[in-house]
Amino acid sequence: MKKFVVLGNCESESPLGGKSNRCVVVAANVPILAHSLERTQRNWFARSNSPTDLIVQVGDYCFHLHKLAMASRSEYLNRLVFQRGSNRERAGDSLIIQLKNLPGGKKTFELIVKFCYGRKFDITAANVAPLYCAAHFLEMNEYLEQENLISKTESFLTYLILSSWRNTFRILKTTESISPWAKDLQIVKRCSEAIAWKTSSIPNASSLSCEDKEHLNAQASSINVVDNWWFEDVSFLRIDHFVEVIQSIRRRGIKPEVIGSCIEHWTRKWFSQVIFGLDKDTPKPITLQLHRISTECLINILPTEENSVTCNFLLHLLKAGVMLKINPELLCVLERRVALMLEKCRVPDLLVKNQGEKHSFYDVTVVLRVLRFYVCGLSSNHSAKPNIVARLVDGYLTQVARDENLTMESFKSLAEALPQNARYCDDYIYRAIDMFLKAHPNLTAEDRSDVCRKLEYHRLSHEARQHVMQNDRLPLKLTTEFVLLQQVNMATSMTSNGSNYRRTNTQTIMRVNTDLEKRQIKNAKEINMMRKDVEMIKSQLLEVNSCKIKLQKQFKRCIC
Known part of the structure; x- marks a missing residue:
């Protein structure tokens, strides 16, 4: 009976950095002992007392080995070596076997060769996953x-x-090149569940190594938040492994807002500045296809609980989704979710930066998409508060209107996205329009009139009306109209006061006339007073009309 002896655990440098545990394995009583394993360019030779009779090709490398040494531990190789058939390739007395898609490739097979020949080698966090998968590939089980x-x-x-x-993350990192095998053999799932368990139990877990404790202390000092000490480590995972970890963490009952923050942290780490404009420290360039897949995966794993993710992050995801042309249904999911959050948002939540000098500083198209979705749902949502959203939009317009690269079409689309009755007054939208005209002094008179088309006299406060009539940035036609309306309003107010008085007296006379049979009018002065009031009103109306004619003539001269 052959025995394998574990020589012990010690510390060795891991390829991923830092120290890691290792298991040193040596086999005894092997069928053939190799004096040495020599490498000559792309060929490996097992030197022993007997000549080699097996050539195993792994990629571009050839391993010159012995059938008995390899077949005695691999049921897969055993079948290939001893199967009957005349169509097998040979090189002299040696049988040639090609191992295609071996997990870990030639580096892993080197360790397997050492194992089969009874030579010492280290199993570490950097190679244990490929070795485990390759051992299953070669069927190196207890049956043999x-x-x-x-x-x-x-x-x-x-x-x-x-x-x-830390070794759990090292193992996950090594599975990226052997992903199908690592998934089928549950390595990714086991690592994800271990991370989830430690996430929910640490810092109370007492089974951590000194190395882990030092690492976590360094993380805590740099992050300074109790709940997100693990964000940085998880952010290095590839999207498929990250999704697996998030799903395991969710099953552990971690708070939804913590999960949402972790997803946002991962996104900032991996997505390019071109798409998100979030972080300058990005990894190597990622293809658009991977961005598309990643965005769709992130949307699918977002926690659905209220306030679990921020409105600003969802808008960034929506922007990326539009640019990458992801599944339209997922875009609708994001639009609906942001639309439901609008009534609780603040202006900074809507600010999504653009990249490039030719674009406006903030992306207004993504906000416009959400606003249109919100308006479409107003008829079916009886509890909606469009006046709150209107105030939010006006504040957002005031913020973005200062940008000289913002187009008039974009500004108008935002200003007119909500129905007219959503605003109690037009004071805030007027402020945004004034900001826009100030930042765009080269607009034509026609364009300025088009921008101001939404302003209405009766929807502005008295202070706003006074500002309009003195604002030289506004089109002359608008200021003239406001001056006329102001004059008419003053005259109407004066007339209204007089009319009330006359109506009161007239009603008195009517009551007296209807009761002539009962009593007679004793005060003829009231009739004379009414006559004087009528004459005064006629003169005031003539003055207002003449003033109107003069203003119209001045307006025509200015146009000419």
């Missing part, structure tokens, strides 16, 4: 040999996942 490579790697893999926070 006790404590075969599957069982050895399984034991050490379990130990690392359960005992070390």
